[in-house]
Structure formats: C-alpha cells, structure tokens
Amino acid sequence: MAETQGATVDRVRLAPFGDALGFLLRLAQIDSFERFFADLGHLDLRPGELTVIVLLEGNPGVRQGVLAEALKIKRAHMAKMVRALGEAGLIRREVPEDDRRAVELYLTEAGATLARRLRPAVTAHEARTPATLTPAETATLKRLLRKYLALTDPEGTTP
Amino acid sequence: MAETQGATVDRVRLAPFGDALGFLLRLAQIDSFERFFADLGHLDLRPGELTVIVLLEGNPGVRQGVLAEALKIKRAHMAKMVRALGEAGLIRREVPEDDRRAVELYLTEAGATLARRLRPAVTAHEARTPATLTPAETATLKRLLRKYLALTDPEGTTP
DNA sequence: TATTGTTATACTCTATAACTATA
C-alpha cells in the first residue's frame, strides 16, 4: 500500500528489447503522438485526415496515389480517406485530361479555410522542443532520423 | 512512360511535416517494423505476442497489468492477448495468494521452447546496424531516443 | 499487360466504458 501506482513487485526487465531501436522508436512515436493530440486533438479530425488537408495546401492537384506513397499509406486506405474528405466537402477530386485513370486532389473553399486554421497549430506544435532534449539534441535526433530514412532533404520533399 | 513508378509530376512537398519529429518517428517506425518482420515474420506470431513471449522469459511471474504498463499497451488489449496465448498453450496464468485479483504470467514448456527459438533471431536483428547509419550514429540515435523518453537506463528496466 | 483507383474483407492495435471480484 506504500505504492500508489505501477506498484507491486515490478520493474520489468525489458531486455532484449530495452535497447532495441525498433522498440525505442515505437515508444517515442506513441509519446510524440500523444503530444500531438494534446495540442491538436480539439479539432475533431483523424490523424490521417489532418495530414492530408494540411499537405494539400502546399500540393494542389497532387494525385492521391502519389500522396499515399509519400505518406507510406496504402492506396486502398487513401481511397477511403479521400472519399470521406470529399463527402465532408473539404476536398475536390478532378480527373486530368491526359490520364483519365488518375485523380487529382484539391482543397475546396471549406478545406482551404480549415487548412489555414490548422497550419499555425501544427507549426507551433513542431517548433516546441521536447522537454527532455536540448534544441541541439533535437536537431541531432532529427538529422539522424532523416539519415536513417535516407531522407536527406530537410526541405520536406520526397525524392 | 519514362517513369516506371511513383512517376507522374510528383515530388510531394511534405512541409510543414517534412522536418517534424513526429512524422520522422512515424516513418522510422514503419521502416523498422518492416525490417523486423522481414527478419522474423516467418514465425507466425503477431508483434505483441512475440514481444510478450520473449519478455516473459526474463520476467517469470510478472503481473499482466505491469507488463502492459511497461509496453504501453492497454490492459484490455493485454487481457485478450493473454487469453489467446493461454489458449495456444504458450503461457500459464497464476493467481497469487496475497492478492487474488491479480494474475501472474509464466511460460509453459511450449512457451519456453518458443522463447528460446525466438531470442537469437531477435538479438541478431537488433545487433544489425541500419545500412544508412554508422555504428556510432546508431548509438547516438538510441541515446537521444532514450533521453527523449526519459528512459535513462540502458539496461532495459522500466523505472 | 500494366497502372490508377475502388471495393470488400479481415486483422491488429487502440480507446472506452461497464462489469466482477477482490482489496
């Protein structure tokens, strides 16, 4: 009864996962996700939808398959998301003349308005350094993650 | 038709997500996950189950709630997983004398055999440095992730 | 034949709340 939580015998030996990169990445991603939605959860958008809306602002007319590839989500999933966003009146889908299989995505007026509302919140969130890291350490962490991903371009363009 | 894949106009401007820690962590985790199951996917265990089996080898008798907390998974999810593992004959559940609400987990013979088979594959996978990073960079990346998580102990024990 | 997107299905993990039995 001395212990108020997590109590009992514990301390779990996490070996051989305690120092595994994949495990650390998973915990870090959970934490980062929680931080993200602590900041932005009040807008009732799902994570994927928020990402698509904000990215469409900088990529008008992008093909949904291309966007899916950049975000590492499956085309089937993107199709569902795009339909939902279309039904919500946030995006518009256009079939280009030169390839009538494809679909190009654009924000509607409502979507653009939402994107403008979202962007500052997203930017503010990202400017914040995690409490446990110095700004220099955060920069190093990001640089190493980009190198790990072979994503050398810090400008935000996929190769 | 010059482009064989990902083709078309593309290059997606990922701003303002391209340099976001959460976004980089997500991509890194997907990549790490793919690498993990490229190595270990032939054993038909689900990710969570594999983790529990291997950890139980080093934590006999751990309470399932404690394990759930350490792995950042919900107790409800752990309950389902534990039931499935029990039905598969891999783990044994014991109610301790001193607190009859609790459940302590142990590997059965079959579970221990499986764990012994899993462990070398897990260890080998983790010893491998990602191709794009030097060993020193990998060490730095892990150190920064641990610091980000306020997980200062490299030995693999949760605080 | 290959590609773009769609639909359908199923599975993994997550989130929540209501429930039991114990404490």
Added chain:
DNA sequence: TATAGTTATAGAGTATAACAATA
C-alpha cells in the same frame, strides 16, 4: 472506494485481393 482483470463495442490503421477503367 479503489484496484486487477474481463468483456464488449467501436474505431483507426493496415494488408490483401479482386475488380473496372484506362493506358
């Protein structure tokens, strides 16, 4: 009252395959 675990339900994300239209 609070805690450990269970059950049920819903939802998000993912994986897969079959399909239509187009290239």
